[in-house]
Amino acid sequence: MSDYCIEIDGDTLTQVETARKSIMERYCETLKAGLPMDEMRNSGTYFYLESIEEYLGGAWVKVTGHGEMLMFGGYSYLGLNRHPKINEAAVEAIARYGTGAHGARLLAGTTEIHRELESSIARFKKTESAALFSSGFLANLSAITFLVGRGDIVICDKLDHASILDGCMMSGARMIRFRHNDMDHLESCLRETAGHKGRRLVIVDGVYSMDGDIADLPAISGLCKKHGALLMVDEAHSVGMLGATGRGIEEHFGLPPDTIDVKMGTVSKSIPSLGGYIASSARLCDLLRHTGRGFIYSATVPPASAAAAVAGIKVIEEEPWHVQNLHRNMAYFANRLRQEGFNFLESPTAIFPIVFGDNLRTSTMSKGCQSRGLYVQAIPHPVVPEGTARLRAAVNANHTLEDLDFAIKTLQDSRAAMESLG
Numbered sequence: 001m002s003d004y005c006i007e008i009d010g011d012t013l014t015q016v017e018t019a020r021k022s023i024m025e026r027y028c029e030t031l032k033a034g035l036p037m038d039e040m041r042n043s044g045t046y047f048y049l050e051s052i053e054e055y056l057g058g059a060w061v062k063v064t065g066h067g068e069m070l071m072f073g074g075y076s077y078l079g080l081n082r083h084p085k086i087n088e089a090a091v092e093a094i095a096r097y098g099t100g101a102h103g104a105r106l107l108a109g110t111t112e113i114h115r116e117l118e119s120s121i122a123r124f125k126k127t128e129s130a131a132l133f134s135s136g137f138l139a140n141l142s143a144i145t146f147l148v149g150r151g152d153i154v155i156c157d158k159l160d161h162a163s164i165l166d167g168c169m170m171s172g173a174r175m176i177r178f179r180h181n182d183m184d185h186l187e188s189c190l191r192e193t194a195g196h197k198g199r200r201l202v203i204v205d206g207v208y209s210m211d212g213d214i215a216d217l218p219a220i221s222g223l224c225k226k227h228g229a230l231l232m233v234d235e236a237h238s239v240g241m242l243g244a245t246g247r248g249i250e251e252h253f254g255l256p257p258d259t260i261d262v263k264m265g266t267v268s269k270s271i272p273s274l275g276g277y278i279a280s281s282a283r284l285c286d287l288l289r290h291t292g293r294g295f296i297y298s299a300t301v302p303p304a305s306a307a308a309a310v311a312g313i314k315v316i317e318e319e320p321w322h323v324q325n326l327h328r329n330m331a332y333f334a335n336r337l338r339q340e341g342f343n344f345l346e347s348p349t350a351i352f353p354i355v356f357g358d359n360l361r362t363s364t365m366s367k368g369c370q371s372r373g374l375y376v377q378a379i380p381h382p383v384v385p386e387g388t389a390r391l392r393a394a395v396n397a398n399h400t401l402e403d404l405d406f407a408i409k410t411l412q413d414s415r416a417a418m419e420s421l422g
């Protein structure tokens with residue numbers, strides 16, 4: 001097999017062949033019957049791209065054309081959006097630096113607040129250093145294309161985020177995907193590639209955003225050490241959500257902070273701003289700042305966003321009740337879903353995929369919830385495997401127990417209405 005190829009479930013496709021296919025072509029191949037958005041529009045169950053007019057108090061939002069709704073989607077797991085200290089920091093940064101960064105970091109785009117954000121991330125993630133990118137997508141693309149290339153091997157979980165997949169394809173490394181969270185399969189991939197001369201990099205997500213489950217970090221890091229592979233973990237969803245102080249997946253498992261070699265994360269989910277990072281050794285971060293494609297050839301985040309992220313991290317460090325509330329809500333909501341007999345994927349996270357099977361049933365549920373004031377969206381096939389279309393519900397730290405009961409009642413009423421249609 002050529003080095004310049006990817007293997008997906010035993011099939012081999014050259015990267016060039018895969019890259020040539022447009023996203024639309026790939027969608028249509030998988031779906032055959034048409035695109036989910038068209039089906040949903042035709043059945044009157046489409047609920048995406050809605051405009052939020054205003055964030056109200058707690059977890060409530062005002063949505064154009066729908067009025068007040070309880071937010072039960074989104075990635076603001078700690079409910080920190082509009083936190084006064086974070087808003088103030090952004091406003092102060094605008095007064096001091098203006099609204100733009102006016103360039104890439106290397107060339108005039110670095111302000112003190114960008115440097116402070118990198119130090120804050122390194123402190124929070126307990127690494128020597130951190131390199132900031134304007135998005136998580138770019139952080140993944142830049143780090144992966146820096147770490148591996150032709151002659152190297154990258155081994156990914158089958159459910160890794162699209163930005164990891166794209167980074168691997170861009171890198172030119174041979175790419176192998178192991179069955180989701182299947183440690184025997186990962187070990188066999190590592191065994192089969194033992195003795196390979198180039199670098200071997202294993203990449204997993206900390207939390208899988210569509211299934212809500214988490215990487216088996218103790219086993220994965222053990223296998224990487226045993227087989228001499230480098231480990232990179234995408235912590236976009238685990239930061240703020242996992243661990244007693246929200247520091248992520250190492251803290252969740254009680255593992256030391258040097259368990260993961262390369263920690264990728266974002267400041268756009270639990271931390272209410274924009275940007276992605278790589279937290280790792282000082283040397284790697286320095287190299288990424290001088291050679292990372294997305295670092296050098298893309299403008300950096302505006303100073304106000306950097307200031308909001310600095311303040312967001314500080315809030316998580318100084319106000320432990322946000323993480324505590326989230327954990328309380330996760331346990332309460334899981335219990336209520338179980339009591340009411342909903343078919344959901346159990347996990348230790350704030351993401352609750354409630355499975356309804358086919359796309360139409362799921363989008364009907366989403367529409368039913370929307371009409372009753374609950375903002376929760378359908379994730380159809382082919383985003384998830386056929387027969388597992390689901391509502392992606394997410395609890396956050398701002399939900400009160402009454403909010404969570406309202407969500408359960410809305411799900412029950414919507415399910416009864418859907419079932420009465422036959």
Ligand SMILES: Cc1ncc(COP(=O)(O)O)c(C=O)c1O
Nearest residue numbers: 135136137161209236266268275
């Ligand atoms: C697991 C994961 N990694 C990376 C990203 C990309 O991050 P960003 O939205 O900052 O580009 C996302 C975005 O949703 C994600 O869910």
